[in-house]
Amino acid sequence: MYKILVVDDEPRVSAGIRNFLLTSELNITEVETAINGFEAIDYLRMDHFDLVLTDIxxxxxxxxxxxxxxYMEQWNVPVIVISAHEKFDFAKKSLRLGAKDYLVKPVERTELLRVVRKALTQKELPGKSAQGEHKHIQEHSRREEWLMELVTERNLSQQDIEEITGELGGLLQGPYFGVISIRIDYSQAGFSRQQVTLHDRKLLKYAALNIMNETLSEWDGITFNGFGHSIISIIQLSAEDMGDPQVRVHSQIQMIGQMIAMNLKQHLNAEAIIGLSTLGGGVSTLPxxxxxxxxAAGRSSIHPGQKVFYYGDIAMQEHLSRGQQQPDSAQQPPPQNPAGDPSVISRITSxxxxxxxNPALKIQDISEEVHFSAAHLGYIFKRDMKTNLWDYVxxxxxxxxxxxxIATDKKRYEIAYAVGYESPEHFSRMFKRVLGLTPAEFRKQARGGDRAEAET
Known part of the structure; x- marks a missing residue:
């Protein structure tokens, strides 16, 4: 039994998709529709959905x-993108964000059925089989040696760098790079209850490498063995990626960390600590x-309930603690010192x-105000306030x-707009879900039932 959310600002389109899916053989029992992204986010915060279909x-x-x-809030919800735009850049952006598929309007019913079925039932392990493990490792050992030298040796000359990148055969294009450090708890991985043997750990690590390659394929990711049981990944971004105003690059990097943690948990039943760097320009910045x-990964000892850590958050926290300028490598502007309470939570709540x-309020707006990533912002808010950030909103x-x-005779639509909802109908649904009454029922009850309703 599946529950699906369809998001499209053309009600005719979303209604057509809804009716078709409900009459399909896919055991879909409920389909909600939203006319914009803000309504969709409200639905996702209130209910569990197995799939989201959204217009671009x-x-x-x-x-x-x-x-x-x-993916910032519910990174395990698959998404299918539907759009009238056939340009590849739209498809590429949606796939980089983890979209399961991309469809072009007008959508054929058979194609819609195919991709929805695939998204709902896809549970196979991504990547290659673990067979031939040793042969595969031997074939790539030299490449991994070159990569390890690039990311660990700070004293390489420009000639050394050019020689190594030449040996790698154009594998590193950049020109911007980010590094991810993955630390997997192999002792508790796998779906059997038996103790994980040393041989099984090697197989699990090999499978993890394949999962990483699959997860980061849209980011030109390069994954290889680090020290001990750690895994290192390099992601690459073009100048176009960095300059695209529609793409918040730092938010997407943090989202990648959530996707990695999700895929390792889903396919290997493995818990992992993910450390994310900021972005650097040029191969020389890799060390x-x-x-x-x-x-960043080392912060797990301080925040045991968190799995994904972004270095920019650490640099900002240290800046707030010291009252000094943060390092340039964090690539974020220093915060303006507030006139009142300097605590982060106080600034967030204020x-x-x-x-x-504001109906367009997003977690990215709040995170930019306090100069923390959205993921870290949500974590510290819930830790200190004992409630979810959006429950608070x-x-x-x-x-x-x-x-x-209670105090005015404003109509329902006026109240909806006044408190941050663009749709009176959506406001009414949210009000009833939270309070158990419709706005009209609440007003009548609050006034003792002795006055006519102010709204039609």
Missing amino acids: QMGRMSGIELMENI GLLEEADT YIQNHYR TALRMEEAKRLM
Whole structure:
């Protein structure tokens, strides 16, 4: 039994997809529809969905931005992108964000059925079989030696770098790079309850390498063995990627970390600590980026409940603690010191209280205000406030809505717009889910049932 969310700013399109999927043989029992990304995010925060189908070009929030938000908060929800645009760059961006497939409008029913079935049932291990493990490792051992030298040796001359990159045969194009340090707990991996033997650990690591290559394929990822049981990955970005205003590169890097953790857990039942570096320009920056990634992964001892760590968060935390300028390598601007309480949580709650009425409020807006990644922001907010960040936003909106319904005669649509909802119908659904009453029922009850409703 599956539950699906369809997001499209053309109600006719989403209704057609909804009706078709409900009458298919895929055992789909419920299909919700949303007219924009903000409604979709609200649905995803309130319910569990097995699949999201979204248009790319929508007002207020594009499908690419929606995918970024989905994977920041629920990285295990698969997404299929539907768009009238046949340009490859749209497809490439959506695939880089982890989209399961890409369809062009008008969508043929047989093709829609095929990709939905594939997304709902795809559970096979990505990558190659573990057979031929030793042969595969031997064939790539020399390449891994060159890569390890590039990411660990700080004193290479420009001639050395050119010689090594030449040996790698154009594998490193860049010109921008990021490094990921993956530390897998192999002692508790696998789906059997038996103790993991040394041989099984080697097989699991080989499988993990294949999973990493598959996960990072859209980022021109290069994955190889690090020291001990660690795995190192290099991702590459072009100048076009870095300059695209639709792409928040740092947010996508953090999203990659969530995808890696999800895939290792899903396919190997393995817990992993993921350390993410910032971005550097040129091959010569790789040793420094590896140090950042390792430093980030090392934070797991301080935050045991967190699995993905971004070096930019660490640099910002150290800056706040010391009151000094953060390192250039963090590639983020220093924060402006607030006039009031300097604590991060105080700044977060203050920003939310001042902006929760904005229907376009996103977690990226809040994270940019306090200069933390969205993932780390969500983690520290829940740790310190004992509640989910978006539950906090919704609670503020509902309290203000209740106040307006009691103290004013504003109509439902006026209240909806005043507290941060673009659709009165969506506001009513959210209100009832949170409070168990419709806005009209609440107003009547709050006023003792002795006044006519102010809204039609």
